[in-house]
Amino acid sequence: MAKLPQRSLRHEYDLYVENEIEEYKDSLPRSALLKIGDEAVAIMRENDQFALTELLVWEEVDRIIRKRIRIPAYATWRRKRIKILEEYRRPEHWGLHPDSALAREVRPPAESHVLVAGENGERAALYLAAHGCEVVAVDEVDVIDRVISAAEAAGLVNKVRGCATDLQNWTPDVHLSAVVCTHGTLQRMSKDQRGEVIKLLQGATSEGGIHLLDNISDTLESPILSELSTQYAGWKISVQDTGDSFKSFLAKKEIA
Numbered sequence: 001m002a003k004l005p006q007r008s009l010r011h012e013y014d015l016y017v018e019n020e021i022e023e024y025k026d027s028l029p030r031s032a033l034l035k036i037g038d039e040a041v042a043i044m045r046e047n048d049q050f051a052l053t054e055l056l057v058w059e060e061v062d063r064i065i066r067k068r069i070r071i072p073a074y075a076t077w078r079r080k081r082i083k084i085l086e087e088y089r090r091p092e093h094w095g096l097h098p099d100s101a102l103a104r105e106v107r108p109p110a111e112s113h114v115l116v117a118g119e120n121g122e123r124a125a126l127y128l129a130a131h132g133c134e135v136v137a138v139d140e141v142d143v144i145d146r147v148i149s150a151a152e153a154a155g156l157v158n159k160v161r162g163c164a165t166d167l168q169n170w171t172p173d174v175h176l177s178a179v180v181c182t183h184g185t186l187q188r189m190s191k192d193q194r195g196e197v198i199k200l201l202q203g204a205t206s207e208g209g210i211h212l213l214d215n216i217s218d219t220l221e222s223p224i225l226s227e228l229s230t231q232y233a234g235w236k237i238s239v240q241d242t243g244d245s246f247k248s249f250l251a252k253k254e255i256a
Helices: 006-027 030-046 054-068 074-088 101-105 121-130 141-154 183-187 191-204 218-231
Strands: 113-117 134-139 160-164 176-182 205-217 236-241 246-252
Touching: 006 054, 006 074, 030 054, 074 121, 101 121, 101 205, 101 246, 113 121, 121 134, 121 141, 121 160, 121 176, 134 141, 141 160, 176 183, 176 191, 183 191, 183 205, 191 205, 191 218, 205 218, 218 236, 218 246
Parallel strands: 113 134, 113 176, 134 160, 176 205
Antiparallel strands: 205 246, 236 246
């Protein structure tokens, strides 16, 4: 997968600086914040700045706070962030096996949209977000809350969008390059409902896109794989043994 582009890192840094400054302001009593404002006005007057508009004063306040809490320069922050992202791009960091179908087969380009749903979706969402994908996570409210909280902690929240619903009630609003879903999510539906959801996801997937249906138990292998093979007629499909009594179903949308 491609690395995050320079523009994304610069934007992420600007958001980081803004967040750090606002959090510091929120931690201060009003009297302390007003004192910094007075300091900003004094500095501007010393520099013969006569247009003391509210906007300019608050910009100077931000500069004072930035120095006070020692926010690193962009170049310093960028070097550290790249090292962190390199670690985040390792599947092992998220508890994923490097030889898993997700790590080996699901490799959409950066900035492309992917859908993640089902058990262990948090790990898949953060792993793909770390590779620059725009991730849409669809699941129950408590699951989405965990995904967004984890994304915030990792500095990846700008890459993850949560939708607190199920696949039957979710409507695609972007073209997808990949869909990662566990079998348990579809198993809760009837056969007809599964067919409708899969048809919807297939229609939203761009040519060359890939679907991964994971965690198919060996005990359910024959019926579910036969059903999926029929539903994905015209796609390039494969079944992979995960080595733990489960299988992964992969389907790639052929390019016309």
